[in-house]
Amino acid sequence: MNKKILLPLAFGICAALFTACGDDNGSNAPETPLSSASVEQPVSSADIVPPSSSTDLVPPSSSTDLAPVSSADAQPGIASSSSVPVDDPNVTYTYYGAELTGLDQFTYGRFEARMKMVSIPGSVSSMFLYYDPSYKLGVEPWNEIDIEVLGKGGTSWQANLITREVDGDDGKKNPKLTSETKTEFGFDATEDFHLYAMIWTPEYIAWEIDSVEIRRDVVGTPHPKNANHDQVAFMTEQQSLRFNLWASSSAAWVGKFTGAELAAGPQIQWIDYVRVYKYDTAAKTFTLDWQDDFDGNDLSDHWSAGNWEMEKVVLSRDNVVVEDGYCKLLMTREADN
Secondary structure, eight states: OOOOOOOOOOOEEOOOOOOOOOOGGGOOSOSSOSOOOOOOOOOOGGGEEOOSOOOOOOOOSOEEOOTTOSOSEEOSSOOOGGGOOOOOTTOOEEEEEEEEEEOOOBSSEEEEEEEEOOOOTTEEEEEEEEOGGGGGOTTSOEEEEEEEEESSOTTEEEEEEEEEOOOOTTSOOOOOEEOOEEEEOSSOTTTSOEEEEEEEOSSEEEEEETTEEEEEEETTOOBTTBTTOOHHHHOOSOBEEEEEEEEOSOHHHHOOOOOGGGTTSOEEEEEEEEEEEEEETTTTEEEEEEEEOOOSSSOOTTEEEOOSEEBTEEEOGGGEEEETTEEEEEEEEEEOO
């Protein structure tokens, strides 16, 4: 079993580059599953009750026996452009992604994961909170908070809020409203593990990388496309915590997906651990609720796995693998003929 490292929770504020994407394909929640105005200051590290121990992490050098791909040994990270093979044009493939779907429901909290992400043309490698009935539209609102590493290179990431008001009695359908911002990491997120966090409170929603706050949206701020809509105030529905790896049809958003990078084996989003903190709305403090180190050979009671189609891939339960103290989300392919 590998060992874990507990990173300090410092709340520095880093200037972010806010470039609106405006592409509704930024949502990484399934549209049609097969089954079912004061600014709050950052909390200090003293307000967070951490786990009781921490040890050193030894990152893996290889992944073995990862079904259903044929390669026996797959290196984490991505292949260099010079090593990407050219596919036989006479062969067609079915592509598979993965989703780790949280079963717990939350209203506010702090959500952390230490991960190594994926970035190949067309891919989305993510961590997000999602109100499960959002896809139903109509009388259901949409609530979603995203962190996404996109398939145009692993050096930038997208933070996003997605909200949608319920349709009116007059039959008017309300659109989803997004607020994407892209920020440079200053590193390649596919080469090493980093700590990602989303903080959701009634007063603000914030995003952190390696315990540095990158973006904060505060209650009382109207959406630029709808002056009467406050996305932070609208985030009141219970949400589940999810992680997924998939391929989008929007080349303008994430690059054109070809799948050639999968010829040498799977692309892998590595999740070292997940921590969930409760938020005390009166004291405005966070307390650790639970932590999953992915010990053992199967998912804990906190999780299930997605099994629906997401644009260019089919989410496969077989592509969520727990072994060696990691949860691995795989993107793979299988020849059709």
